[in-house]
Amino acid sequence: MFNLILFGPPGSGKGTQSEKLIASYGFKHLSTGDILRNEIKNGTALGLEAKNLMDRGQLVPDAVVIGMIRTALEQNPGVNGFLFDGFPRTNAQAEALDALLDEKNTAIDVVLALQVSKKELIKRLLNRGLTSGRTDDVNESVIGSRIEEYERKTAAVADHYKKLDKVVYIPGEGSVDQIFTSLSNEIDTRS
Numbered sequence: 001m002f003n004l005i006l007f008g009p010p011g012s013g014k015g016t017q018s019e020k021l022i023a024s025y026g027f028k029h030l031s032t033g034d035i036l037r038n039e040i041k042n043g044t045a046l047g048l049e050a051k052n053l054m055d056r057g058q059l060v061p062d063a064v065v066i067g068m069i070r071t072a073l074e075q076n077p078g079v080n081g082f083l084f085d086g087f088p089r090t091n092a093q094a095e096a097l098d099a100l101l102d103e104k105n106t107a108i109d110v111v112l113a114l115q116v117s118k119k120e121l122i123k124r125l126l127n128r129g130l131t132s133g134r135t136d137d138v139n140e141s142v143i144g145s146r147i148e149e150y151e152r153k154t155a156a157v158a159d160h161y162k163k164l165d166k167v168v169y170i171p172g173e174g175s176v177d178q179i180f181t182s183l184s185n186e187i188d189t190r191s
């Protein structure tokens with residue numbers, strides 16, 4: 001089993017690269033952003049709570065997303081490995097994930113951290129907002145809040161995994177295919 005975290009700020013290419021990695025390696029994709037957007041689409045109570053926060057560029061409470069990941073892990077026994085996309089986003093989420101994987105006698109193998117300048121992140125997200133219908137992509141001040149949340153709460157997650165010597169930084173600017181090749185090379189040397 002090979003478990004990977006695709007890490008980086010909003011708009012760094014996590015969702016984009018996840019699609020390609022899943023197609024190539026057959027990982028089970030767990031994107032907390034996708035799960036939350038699905039809850040919103042289905043009009044659940046959780047979705048309503050999440051929408052309020054996501055529309056303001058804020059993180060959803062740890063207990064909610066940890067519960068979602070616990071359920072997803074239980075629903076997918078016997079997979080070859082998980083690709084965590086957009087999770088963990090706080091140290092509490094990272095600690096909970098490590099414990100959940102430990103219960104299953106497995107662990108995170110590597111954290112691939114995409115590095116993209118703030119200017120490029122804003123450009124990409126505004127551009128996606130033109131067509132995606134995502135309410136958190138259309139407004140530059142909401143995008144700014146998401147980047148701030150990343151800097152205040154999420155960047156520290158890399159330090160958590162650095163202590164375990166599991167973080168590899170990948171330049172996240174350039175063509176989608178170039179970045180995919182860099183990510184694949186790191187996975188291939190470890191799996």
Ligand code: B4P
Pocket residue numbers: 009010011012013014015016017032033034036053054057058059060061065085086087088089093124125127128136146172173174175176179
């Ligand atoms: P997410 O769904 O995780 O989305 P994201 O971080 O905004 O974007 P991602 O990084 O996947 O996008 P990508 O670059 O692929 O989170 C949304 C919200 O959900 C959060 O703000 C939060 O409120 C909530 N949430 C999710 N998980 C949570 C958690 N664990 N805890 C608490 N709250 C949580 O795509 C961006 C654009 O860039 C696309 O248009 C793409 O085409 C383009 N792009 C990608 N690669 C490119 C390249 N190489 N060159 C040019 N453009 C590129």
